[in-house]
Amino acid sequence: MNSSTRTLIFRLGFAIIIFLLVPIPTSASTSSFHFSSFNARNFTLLGDSYLKNGVVGLTRDVTVPTTSSGSIIYNTPIQFFDSDANITASFSAKFSFSISNINPTSSSGDGLTFFLSPDNQSLGSPGGYLGLVNSSELTKNRFIAFEFDTKLDPHFNDPNDNHVGLDVNSLISIQTANLLLKGIDLKSGDLINVWIEYKNEQKVVRIYMGYSNTKPMNPVLEVKIDLSEHLKEFVYVGFSGSSEGSTELHLIESFGLQIFGFFPVRPHFRTHNVSDSSVIITPPPRLESNSKNHRKRIGLALVIAGPVFCCVVLIVFGYVSAKKWEKIKKQKSFKAEMVTGPRQFSYRELKFATRGFHSSRILGNGAFGTVYKAYFMSSGIISAVKRSKHSHEGKSEFLAELSIIACLRHKNLVQLQGWCVEKGELLLVYDYMLNGSLDKVLYPESKIDTNPLPWAKRYNIVVGLASVLTYLHQECEQVVIHRDIKTSNVLLDANFNPKLGDFGLARLMEHDKSPVSTLTAGTMGYLAPEYLQYGKATEKTDVFSYGVVVLEVACGRQPIERETGDQKMVNLVDWVWKLHSQGRLLEAADQRLKMEFDVEQMKKLLLVGLSCANPDCLERPNMRKVLQILNNEAGPVLVPKSKPTLIFSSSLPLCIEDIVSDYEQESQGSDDLFQDTVQGCQNLKEIC
Structure with missing residues (x-):
């Protein structure tokens, strides 16, 4: 044992004895x-x-x-x-x-x-x-x-x-x-x-x-x-x-x-002047130790000083081992420390909150799984739990959604409450949206709908969606491309404020970097032409999908509909553009509104929808420009009377059935689901 080690042991032992002998005041909490x-x-x-x-x-x-x-x-x-x-x-x-x-x-x-x-x-x-x-x-x-x-x-x-x-x-x-x-x-x-x-x-x-x-x-x-x-x-x-x-x-x-x-x-009185008045701070009484207790304390210190000294020696020599154990402990607790905010739920509490994932609690079904209504009795909170349809096949989408949305903060994003990876299940817990999805409100199952969504709420939904897309495209550290913007992925809270959700297809991209080509994924009617052709998702492909949603909100029609009494399928963008070319643009307005809307706002919304759904991606505005137009902070974008036509250099690379799919299956090459999830969380920490 060298002299420096002996000195350290002596000092530690002496400090412990002093600690036992001398009353130490409570240290400052900083x-x-x-x-x-x-x-x-x-x-x-x-x-x-x-x-x-x-x-x-x-x-x-x-x-x-x-x-x-x-x-x-x-x-x-x-x-x-x-x-x-x-x-x-x-x-x-x-x-x-x-x-x-x-x-x-x-x-x-x-x-x-x-x-x-x-x-x-x-x-x-x-x-x-x-x-x-x-x-x-x-x-x-x-x-x-x-x-x-x-x-x-x-x-x-x-x-x-x-x-x-x-x-x-x-x-x-x-x-x-x-x-x-x-x-x-x-x-x-x-x-x-x-x-x-x-x-x-x-x-x-x-x-x-x-x-x-x-x-x-x-x-x-x-x-x-x-x-x-x-x-x-x-x-x-x-x-x-x-x-x-x-x-x-x-x-x-x-x-x-x-x-x-x-x-x-x-332990004394002090007086401070506060706005010409005096405040006396009275300290709590300090407890004095009597001599008898002090002698007992000295005796106790002497009895245990020897063993404590030995313990100090062991602590010094076990220092390296303790450091190694600390690293292992941090790795084990990594799951719980994954993100500030969202927490890890246990499978048991989610199963109990959804009544064993009972069919009566189903809120909806999507490409990646089923969403259940969950009621947590201990807190009285109602949430929505998304359960992956196929745990291993949906693994990459689960990690994509978790790693992206957990780091995002915006009033028009669905807030992630937590997650669970247990028993081969992949589960995400979100805030519960009282009014469901936008498509259910625009197209109610009952054909007898005497109370269509009012115009003011429709306009607010479009503005809110533009705000959140501006945030995703231009205000995050990395560009977030959603790739699946549609009315069924726009949820409405109790006040009909829009919340964009379902990030299963979302991808991250550095600012000013070229888009990565992938297999086209999304929903027919919302896919931009260049995305179908080349499979490259960019901010402008999200803008196209947003434009379709805008037209849906204004017109009350789905992206692709069958003509009444006819077998012909009608594309919403083509239908609105035709009316625009004939100078009859306002005839595209939802008939259920019975003209109870602001005419200038309706015209603005229809033109914004067409400009965003322009077949030429270079002519589409970015989302910040769209938000400024909707907030009357910028002039409208000029929309040509005739819909532009695009000619691609080659035919479509795949048949339409191969191109359009509700989800992608991306193999990760590992059988250990938890290890893949931890790796995803590590990527998440780098992103955040």
Whole structure:
């Protein structure tokens, strides 16, 4: 045994004896994180917020004035209060943001906030409400917010159009500071660094700001306030932003937070001034050890010091073995740590929740399996459980759907709750959608339908679907191509908001990379011509499918229908384009609506549908352009009166029966299902 080892053993043994002899106070409980860039794994995006290249945009990136609001929230709630010691923690936050405007002379506003709130769905109204509170329910949301306001709003007692303020449950700030006097222009477009500190012992909030990465000596705003009453429970942290009739863009580039100060209260009284009033902090009584107990403690230490010393020796020599065991343990627990958010369900609880996958619980059947309604009695939650039709054959699709959707966060995506791989079964658990799929609503089984889907809900569905496809195509770190967009894969929640689901055919692709050729898969009527010809899925093939869905929503007709009283099959795109060429476009509108719709919106929707379903993929707009058109942020796309025709250099490579299939069978070359799933999860971790 060398001298360094002997020294280490001696020090460890001495430290243990001291630990036994000396009462040690409770150590500070600290937690911290720092993100130099953002990702969809740790944050939830709400409203118009989006993620691009690791930077969060809180409002829409547009060239024409618009009204927008969005927020991003850290997924994990944070504890600021120790109920055992009755202590509120102090905290320190650091983040960087920029606010820019391509038309600063014609429009400005409204700003952004950093907030703490017990609500993880904080999304408010645009304009002066900063995306933080609802204009119709100003007192509903509870929050502590630090506003960086770029518009003077007298309604909220704003001092000017370039200030920082502290808000508590109200957008009327407790105290503000004019940043122009501090040499900071919020609307400069430059990156601004912010440090926010709350010292619970001093009951003071300090805000530091600057263009340099070095924290300034003096704060731009200092507020004496006791925040302990607002931090009694777990809270979420995040950012919100808004604009109203403006092109102002709000970007968050980095974010870090540290919680500290869960020490026992010091054994004396301290008085702090808070808003001209005094708050006396009374510490809990400290228990003193009497001499008798101390002697017993010394005796106990001497009795066990020898064995403890031997244990220290064993610990030192077992250090390497412990490290190896730790690696093995991490590998075994890898399944449970697969993704933040979705959890692993047991087969038993899913079987119980679906009454043994009883036929009465079936919600629908798809290419990859059956979907069941699941009721979890312990929580009272209703979910949808997707069960693979063939466990081994559906393995690749299962892993594709799991690895893709688990990393995505958007209000118009079906939320994945969890997964299960047991007893040769492949199961995914999703949020339950009360109103089922869009096709069931558009084409009810009962022909006597006196209540067709209203126009306002139809338009909202089309806009929501455009929003989520913009996210998948242009705002994710990798392009996500869905490849199976159709009305049966668009689900509707209780308020008929659209949720895109079924990612079994989805594929990932790097931005600016060529598409990968695969065997064509999808559903007839929704497949783009070039996809049928070459088998190359791109964003534009998704755009074509979206265009068909748009026409379905507007016309109330399926992509391919049989003419009434005739055996002839009619293609929806051809039918609408023919009416357009004859100047009778509005005659394509769903007759069941009985003209109860906005004529301009109907015309816009039909033209958007045709432009997206253009046979020439180069003439189709991208989804961001489509979203801007639908939101009146861009002019309409010109649609030719006659449907363009395409001539391919060769005939179709396969017969139509070979090309169109409901699913692909991709062999993975392994008999061990679990090992393949773990490999898929490893790929998932790289993606996220």
